[in-house]
Amino acid sequence: MSSADCTWIDDYLAGDLPVDWNPLFEQHLLQCASCREEVEAWNTLRGMLAQAAEELEQPPEALSQRIAESLKRQPQPPAEQPRARLLPAAAAVCLLVGALLYAIPQQDELPLRPGEQSIAQKVAPKPDVTVALPDDLIGVPVDVGDPDVTVVWMYPTFQPEKREAP
Amino acid sequence: MRKVSQGAIPRIRRALRSELSLVSDDLIEHVPRVYRFTLRLTGDPHRADDLTQETFLRAWKKRHTLNEKRAVLGWLFRIAANLWRDELRRQPAPAHSLEGDTPQISAPPGQDLEHREERSRILRWLDSLPPRQREVLYLRAVEDFSLDEICDVLQISKGAAKTNLSLARKAMRENFQLTTRETDR
Numbered sequence: 614m615s616s617a618d619c620t621w622i623d624d625y626l627a628g629d630l631p632v633d634w635n636p637l638f639e640q641h642l643l644q645c646a647s648c649r650e651e652v653e654a655w656n657t658l659r660g661m662l663a664q665a666a667e668e669l670e671q672p673p674e675a676l677s678q679r680i681a682e683s684l685k686r687q688p689q690p691p692a693e694q695p696r697a698r699l700l701p702a703a704a705a706v707c708l709l710v711g712a713l714l715y716a717i718p719q720q721d722e723l724p725l726r727p728g729e730q731s732i733a734q735k736v737a738p739k740p741d742v743t744v745a746l747p748d749d750l751i752g753v754p755v756d757v758g759d760p761d762v763t764v765v766w767m768y769p770t771f772q773p774e775k776r777e778a779p
Numbered sequence: 780m781r782k783v784s785q786g787a788i789p790r791i792r793r794a795l796r797s798e799l800s801l802v803s804d805d806l807i808e809h810v811p812r813v814y815r816f817t818l819r820l821t822g823d824p825h826r827a828d829d830l831t832q833e834t835f836l837r838a839w840k841k842r843h844t845l846n847e848k849r850a851v852l853g854w855l856f857r858i859a860a861n862l863w864r865d866e867l868r869r870q871p872a873p874a875h876s877l878e879g880d881t882p883q884i885s886a887p888p889g890q891d892l893e894h895r896e897e898r899s900r901i902l903r904w905l906d907s908l909p910p911r912q913r914e915v916l917y918l919r920a921v922e923d924f925s926l927d928e929i930c931d932v933l934q935i936s937k938g939a940a941k942t943n944l945s946l947a948r949k950a951m952r953e954n955f956q957l958t959t960r961e962t963d964r
Contacts, residue, residue, distance in 0.1 A: 623944075627926050627940075627944050628926060629925075629941065654952055655920075655948060658901075658920060658948070659920040661897075662901060662902075662921050665898035666917075669895070669899060669902060670814070670815045672828070673824075676831060677807055680806075680807060680831070680832055680835045682805070682833075683832065683837045684836070695855055705911065
C-alpha cells in the first residue's frame with residue numbers, strides 16, 4: 614500500500630469511501646501513523662462533541678411540553694377532497710353533452726322533399742365529434758344502436774398523490 | 780405485474796396513510812436533538828427555542844409529506860434549516876453568540892468542573908467555526924449523518940459538504956493542538 618492512500622482520509626472520515634475500499638484503507642492505517650493519528654483525533658472529537666452537546670445543551674424543560682400543546686391545538690390536516698378529484702370527470706361530461714347537443718340536427722330545419730333526401734344522405738358529411746378528455750380519464754365509446762347517440766364510458770385512472778416538499 | 784381492482788385502491792391508500800401517519804409523540808421525542816441543531820444554526824438559545832417550536836409546527840402541518848417515517852429526524856433538521864434560511868433572508872443574524880451562553884445549563888451534581896469546562900470549550904470551538912463548517916461538522920460528528928443526508932438537510936452539494944467537513948475538522952484539530960501546547964507549558 615503506497616502513501617498515496619493518505620489522500621483517502623477525507624473520504625474515509627466523511628463516510629464517503631466506497632464500502633469495499635474501507636478494508637483497504639484500514640490496512641493502510643496499520644502502516645501509516647499520520648493517518649492513524651488523524652482517525653484517532655476524529656474519533657476523540659466526535660465522542661467529546663456528542664458528550665458535550667448532550668450534557669450541556671439540554672433544551673429548556675418546558676419546551677417539549679409547549680410544543681406538544683401547540684401541536685394539539687393545530688387543526689387536523691385537510692383530508693383528501695373527493696369533489697376536487699371529480700372535477701376533471703365533470704368537465705369531461707359537460708364537454709361530451711355539449712358536443713352531442715351540437716351534433717344533433719336542428720329540428721326547425723325544413724323537411725327534405727323525397728328526391729332531396731337521398732342526395733342529402735350521400736352529400737352530408739357525418740359530423741365528427743372530438744372530445745378532449747383529461748389525462749386521468751379513459752373514454753371508451755359504447756355502441757347503443759343509434760347513429761345519433763354516442764355514449765362514452767369514462768374510467769378514472771389511479772394517480773398517486775403528489776407530495777409537496779416541506 | 781399484479782393487478783389491483785379499483786375497489787382496493789382506497790383500502791391501499793388508507794393502509795399507506797396509517798403506516799406513514801405521525802403521532803405527535805413520534806415528533807416530540809426529537810425535541811432535544813432538534814433544539815441542539817437549531818443552537819448550531821442560530822447561535823442563540825432564545826432563537827433556537829423559537830426556531831425549534833416553529834420547526835415542529837411546520838412539521839406537524841406538513842406531516843403528510845414525510846415519505847419515510849424512519850427519516851423523521853433528517854426531515855425535521857431540513858425544515859429547521861429551511862426556516863432558518865428564510866429567517867436570515869428577512870433579517871440577517873447577529874454574530875454567533877453562544878460563547879458566553881453554552882455553560883449556562885447546570886452540570887449534573889458531582890460532575891468534575893474541569894471536565895465540564897473542557898466540554899464547554901469544545902462547543903465554543905465548534906460555534907466559532909463559519910456557519911457551514913459548523914453545521915456540517917455537527918451533523919457528521921454528533922448526529923452521525925452520512926454525507927448524502929447532510930447534503931439533503933443543508934441543501935448543498937456533496938463537494939461542498941466534504942470540503943466544509945475537512946476544513947472544520949482541521950480547524951478543530953488545530954484548536955486541540957493549541958490547547959495541548961498551552962497545557963504542556
